[in-house]
Ligand SMILES: Nc1nc2c(ncn2[C@@H]2O[C@H](COP(=O)(O)OP(=O)(O)OP(=O)(O)O)[C@@H](O)[C@H]2O)c(=O)[nH]1
């Protein structure tokens with residue numbers, strides 16, 4: 001299996017792309033970023049694989065720049081990365097690359113060079129094409145696709161994998177039909193609800209082997225950082241002094257809070273970057289007078305964490321009330337059973353017995369124990385229950 005490295009996508013592909021297969025990133029023209037393949041390229045370089053990057057849309061010199069913007073260092077991969085330069089001849093520029101497409105308007109020229117690459121490099125090589133649509137525009141749609149399918153076959157024979165970026169310009173139906181049939185798997189990239197500024201989503205529309213078709217995940221591309229699943233709003237609630245601020249602070253890369261005499265007196269905010277997720281986390285102070293805020297913020301949440309002090313048995317009714325309200329709204333949530341280090345702390349079974357079927361995660365926020373696990377469990381719930389679009 002060859003992984004894409006895109007969060008959750010490999011899971012939906014049943015582990016990744018099997019050797020010998022192809023994957024097409026089918027990207028709406030409104031999506032600003034038409035190069036999703038570069039993330040798979042970087043991931044496989046990191047994994048120590050031999051990779052070939054076929055550029056048709058931009059200069060080979062651009063690669064280093066793109067890597068730098070994501071915070072990646074191209075130099076460290078040395079001989080692992082080979083570039084097929086389908087660009088320089090287009091603009092009549094000289095090329096420093098070993099593999100050059102001399103006739104970028106002829107798909108046969110691509111085929112010849114890829115053959116040469118396949119003879120030179122070991123099996124299991126990962127090929128990433130920066131723009132299938134550009135190749136189609138240059139070589140003619142039908143001819144290009146026929147050639148590309150021959151290329152895929154030859155890459156497949158050498159147990160390699162071929163990954164393509166494809167911008168979905170308004171092609172005619174028969175071209176789109178050929179494309180849908182011609183690739184082993186297709187992942188569509190679209191702006192969220194047509195609004196590019198909110199971020200993108202990927203949709204797994206075809207997996208020609210055992211995977212999960214029909215999965216939809218919202219993501220953003222960060223510079224530096226790369227692709228992250230984006231969760232716009234996790235709301236953290238819980239009784240007074242249960243450990244919310246301590247929890248969010250431990251979890252967050254950046255954090256702001258307003259505390260007076262140890263109690264939080266305004267909404268606090270942290271940005272979490274963990275396990276392929278980027279999430280905005282909002283903490284509601286525990287004092288009674290903030291409970292209207294809790295309802296207001298909670299309603300538009302992607303997911304909710306209820307943080308409790310597990311040693312305070314008399315607060316369990318408050319927890320139950322919070323859980324009931326959230327259940328009615330169908331918002332993904334977990335109960336964080338904090339302060340497990342204190343004597344008499346209730347365990348997850350006791351808590352579940354009192355509040356009914358809920359996911360309970362034990363933590364000691366002051367020691368950072370269980371904090372990231374709790375985050376990941378909620379994040380996965382949000383993705384699985386489709387709540388990531390809220391906010
Ligand atoms: N023993 C123990 N103490 C904890 C733990 N988590 C937090 N505390 C302590 O509990 C007190 C309250 O923690 P905060 O994080 O301020 O609680 P909070 O929920 O933000 O409080 P409010 O925002 O005022 O409602 C502090 O003294 C923390 O150090 C824990 O896991 N174990």
Ligand SMILES: [Mg+2]
Nearest residue numbers: 244245263264
């Ligand atoms: Mg607080």
